[in-house]
Amino acid sequence: NYTQNWADNRPATQERGANPLQWAAWTPPNVDIRQLKAYKLGGNEVLTIGEGWENPYFLVYGINNRFKRNRLIGNVSATWEVTPQLSFMGRYALNKSDEVRETKMDPGFSGEPNNGAYGIVTSESAETNADVLATYKNNWNDFSLTASAGGNVLYANWSHISNSSKPGSGLIIPYLYTVQNIENTSLNYSNARYERAIHSVYAMGNLGWKDMVYLDLTARNDWASTLPSENRSYFYPSSSLSFIVNNMFDLGKRINLFKIRGGIAQVGNDTSPYSLYATYFDAGQWGEAIRLGKPGNLLNPVLLPEEATSYEVGVDLRMFNNRLRFEGTYYKEDNRNQILSVPLAGSTGFNSIKINAGLLQSKGVELMLGFTPIQTNDWTWDINANFTKNRTHLLELSEGTDFVEFWSEARVKNIAYAKNEELGRDGLIGNLYSRKILRVTDKNSKYYNYPLLPENSEDAEWQSEDEYSKVGNYNPSFIMGFQTTLSYKNFSLSMTFDWRSGGQYVSQTWRYLTEG
Numbered sequence: 001n002y003t004q005n006w007a008d009n010r011p012a013t014q015e016r017g018a019n020p021l022q023w024a025a026w027t028p029p030n031v032d033i034r035q036l037k038a039y040k041l042g043g044n045e046v047l048t049i050g051e052g053w054e055n056p057y058f059l060v061y062g063i064n065n066r067f068k069r070n071r072l073i074g075n076v077s078a079t080w081e082v083t084p085q086l087s088f089m090g091r092y093a094l095n096k097s098d099e100v101r102e103t104k105m106d107p108g109f110s111g112e113p114n115n116g117a118y119g120i121v122t123s124e125s126a127e128t129n130a131d132v133l134a135t136y137k138n139n140w141n142d143f144s145l146t147a148s149a150g151g152n153v154l155y156a157n158w159s160h161i162s163n164s165s166k167p168g169s170g171l172i173i174p175y176l177y178t179v180q181n182i183e184n185t186s187l188n189y190s191n192a193r194y195e196r197a198i199h200s201v202y203a204m205g206n207l208g209w210k211d212m213v214y215l216d217l218t219a220r221n222d223w224a225s226t227l228p229s230e231n232r233s234y235f236y237p238s239s240s241l242s243f244i245v246n247n248m249f250d251l252g253k254r255i256n257l258f259k260i261r262g263g264i265a266q267v268g269n270d271t272s273p274y275s276l277y278a279t280y281f282d283a284g285q286w287g288e289a290i291r292l293g294k295p296g297n298l299l300n301p302v303l304l305p306e307e308a309t310s311y312e313v314g315v316d317l318r319m320f321n322n323r324l325r326f327e328g329t330y331y332k333e334d335n336r337n338q339i340l341s342v343p344l345a346g347s348t349g350f351n352s353i354k355i356n357a358g359l360l361q362s363k364g365v366e367l368m369l370g371f372t373p374i375q376t377n378d379w380t381w382d383i384n385a386n387f388t389k390n391r392t393h394l395l396e397l398s399e400g401t402d403f404v405e406f407w408s409e410a411r412v413k414n415i416a417y418a419k420n421e422e423l424g425r426d427g428l429i430g431n432l433y434s435r436k437i438l439r440v441t442d443k444n445s446k447y448y449n450y451p452l453l454p455e456n457s458e459d460a461e462w463q464s465e466d467e468y469s470k471v472g473n474y475n476p477s478f479i480m481g482f483q484t485t486l487s488y489k490n491f492s493l494s495m496t497f498d499w500r501s502g503g504q505y506v507s508q509t510w511r512y513l514t515e516g
Helices: 020-026 056-063 506-516
Strands: 002-007 039-041 064-079 086-105 117-140 141-163 187-211 212-225 233-244 255-269 279-287 289-293 308-321 324-336 339-343 353-358 358-375 379-396 403-409 414-418 429-436 470-474 476-489 491-501
Touching: 020 056, 056 064, 212 255, 233 308, 339 403
Parallel strands: none
Antiparallel strands: 002 064, 064 086, 086 117, 117 141, 141 187, 187 212, 212 233, 233 255, 255 308, 279 289, 308 324, 324 358, 339 353, 358 379, 379 476, 403 414, 414 429, 429 470, 476 491
């Protein structure tokens, strides 16, 4: 399977100086934005509404972000059937891609006053998987057995090369976009690569009795190159048990399937490459001196593999020739040793440290109801609805860690504190904390709940920079979906509706437009 994706000009997004939508939104309402369309004034000059402002038309047409990606996905396999019961399978799979990203910036951008700028990035990645698997199948009287055992070797590599002009340095000749058109002292060059390997052995088995009871067992052991040698090996098993109740008891012809199921499973996971020991990087020149730097994230040479243990019970029901369907599942998942970066005091010389966090616990329900009101030789009409509700709590953190900060933007932070009822902390993942505007708290005052204004100031007074209050949670209370499909022979028409109830979000666009 070969695919190629490309784009001639992708605009910059998010809060970046070259984002045309950002500057279009910031343009004052008394300015006719159409007057900015003829932005070329000659030389390196671009029409703007004032110093320090960017022209949104220039950002669209004067900056070109091109990208092209080639991707190849394929596999080859062979199976040898030794006997009707015993077979061997070998398989090799490849996922390979290469990508080129190129930026051409005409003269006129405020951050690049000298003849524009140029940059090109090339990257390559490949992942291979080699499997061998032996499978045995047999039936004895009322029992059925399927058992398999095998191994897997995963190897992944990635490389990256970047060449660009340093910010503000510009090009030798304007509008000539090549690496050779950048002064040697103005060239930013970087390259990086990583390799990752996982060796695995695994086994699985399914034992059935009279088409009534089924027991599934699996076991797997991985050896990951990204973990320290003493923690490189990790084992994770699983088991599940299901009862086909309609085969155990006569429930009538209207019941096509009534299954009760339950299971417990463990899954292990490694970390990203080179997360154990810090290495130096090129920090650029200072005059004639060549500088080296170390990452601000303090790495951890004794990381443990992540471990997720899930528990699940559920029921499946099919009725009236499978025209009425129901599935219900309740689950709980405990995630231990999550590998996260948490903040450090600046006095340590680092801004964060990589740790194995404590315990994250998720609980939830998943429900599905399906109905087929029309089913003929030519026509079929299916209606399906689903409901999902999930809550994730941080129950424990490693010693010495008070909280985990996932992101911080302006006055809003996404922070998780370990659950602690005494401190009034619910431990919910997704909580948003922000500095609030201080308000009049005297209910007898006619200015109750009005913002406090500091003396000689027209702006409201905020909480101090080290004081944050919980303002919401971005996770929805529940998610519902509705799907309907009408089919006639080989033609079908589908519609899908999604509903997310609850949850808050942070709008930086609103903040910029209201704060100025």
